Amino acid sequence: MARSQPVAVVRRWLAETWPLAQAAAAATVAWVIALRLAGHADPFFAPIAAVVALNFAQGERGRSAVRLVLGTCVGIVVGELTLVLLAGGWGSLALATFVALVVAQALGANRLMRVQAAAGAILAVAVADGEAGTARLTDALIGAGVALVFTQVLFSPEPVALVRRAETAALGGMADILRMAAETVEHGTQAEAQREGLTRRMHGAREQLDEVGRAGPASARIASHSLIWRHERPTAARMNEEAGRIELLGVSCLMLIRTLVSTDPPRHSRLAHEVRELADALTDLATGLGDLHGRQRAVDRAFAVARRAAGEHAWPQMTLEAVAASVRFVCFDIMMFAGVAPQDAKAAVEQGAGEPRATAPPRDLHLLSLPRRLLDEHRHRP
Structure with a gap:
């Protein structure tokens, strides 16, 4: 009985740690793909999208990945369009954030998806130095794709x-x-x-x-x-x-x-x-x-x-x-x-x-x- 309790603790720890290891591996793979294959200089959206998509319980990660990445894509698109029209600055950041939240809500998004849309818009405007581009959207899609491969093929729960x-x-x-x-x-x-x-x-x-x-x-x-x-x-x-x-x-x-x-x-x-x-x-x-x-x-x-x-x-x-x-x-x-x-x-x-x-x-x-x-x-x- 005394030995079974530590074994149970170790098993519980391994069960809780295994999804975290998957998220770390998916983030690394997404970053390497965006950096080496897509040729992006600073592909931070790819690992972020992969980690966010895998941050759910088993059995819910696939659907949640699609929803959250959709929110991220909405935010990035709104942020990039804002940069094209208004360039950078605090006004562009405020407008992009507000529009991303409105669009996500119009699409019937839940709270997490709306937050992800706002985060995507904020990052797109804040780190762009006033320059628009499609690389960030591509990075988000790469991260989402890696997450879906992890959840639906490699580590899909029975x-x-x-x-x-x-x-x-x-x-x-x-x-x-x-x-x-x-x-x-x-x-x-x-x-x-x-x-x-x-x-x-x-x-x-x-x-x-x-x-x-x-x-x-x-x-x-x-x-x-x-x-x-x-x-x-x-x-x-x-x-x-x-x-x-x-x-x-x-x-x-x-x-x-x-x-x-x-x-x-x-x-x-x-x-x-x-x-x-x-x-x-x-x-x-x-x-x-x-x-x-x-x-x-x-x-x-x-x-x-x-x-x-x-x-x-x-x-x-x-x-x-x-x-x-x-x-x-x-x-x-x-x-x-x-x-x-x-x-x-x-x-x-x-x-x-x-x-x-x-x-x-x-x-x-x-x-x-x-x-x-x-x-x-x-x-x-x-």
């Missing part, structure tokens, strides 16, 4: 893995919070400090769910736009739907925790046991997202909890009935996330009946394993 990482973190975090909640209610009013820690963890879980919400659409965009991951478009579409289900599951878990810590002490041991079972179901999902058997284990655990919660006299008190409703919501969302048919999940939760079955997860088609998977499919084809 869509399924992008969502899987976010889902694993969110499910594991929710499982830990449920276990903490079970321990909190068992200690009763003597665990005030633990309740505060639970509140902080709930805020962290909300951030993890937001990350899942961003990763789902990002994976679909990567599969649609990246040259090397276009074959994963159907899988990415399913992953996007799955990410939406995990958000609902997270909301149900947070509602259960909020209701649980507000209940009266009677039957807390019973509630703690059920909550731990749900935490184990989430752990099964987190460790077996790409495994049908892991999903089925989670479904079986949730079904067992739902069947007990659906008992006629299981929750006689009003506060416990509220907890029971929250428990059923979590059970239902676990089953839905694992691919159980909606009508089967509803029957299992409301009546404790049926035999809910998970469905196979979206296929994780890595390029290296694709030939082997195609061979396996050919062998099993009638």
